[in-house]
Amino acid sequence: MNKLKIVSGDKMFKREMKNPEFRNAYDALEPEFQIAKQVIKARIDRKLTQTQLAKRIGTKQPVISRLEGMDSMPTITLLKKVAESLGKKLVIKFV
Numbered sequence: 001m002n003k004l005k006i007v008s009g010d011k012m013f014k015r016e017m018k019n020p021e022f023r024n025a026y027d028a029l030e031p032e033f034q035i036a037k038q039v040i041k042a043r044i045d046r047k048l049t050q051t052q053l054a055k056r057i058g059t060k061q062p063v064i065s066r067l068e069g070m071d072s073m074p075t076i077t078l079l080k081k082v083a084e085s086l087g088k089k090l091v092i093k094f095v
Contacts (some may be wrong), residue, residue: 032070042086056085
């Protein structure tokens with residue numbers, strides 16, 4: 001019987017980042033990761049549920065879920081509404 005080796009998520013991530021194909025795919029999704037992370041953090045900092053945030057911007061909870069889960073490509077208008085309802089300012093920049 002084979003024994004399973006438990007590996008931490010961080011260790012597995014570091015190992016996978018050495019794979020050029022994985023790294024390229026990860027890097028291609030970086031903007032989406034950043035949007036999702038920042039929305040989640042700002043929402044949690046404000047102690048809001050996805051449903052509460054959705055009501056603030058006049059939409060439904062699944063829209064926020066898809067935004068945070070990177071399951072959709074949000075419009076700038078949506079991102080601006082989310083930012084404003086969380087007391088933030090939307091800033092888009094090229095670096």
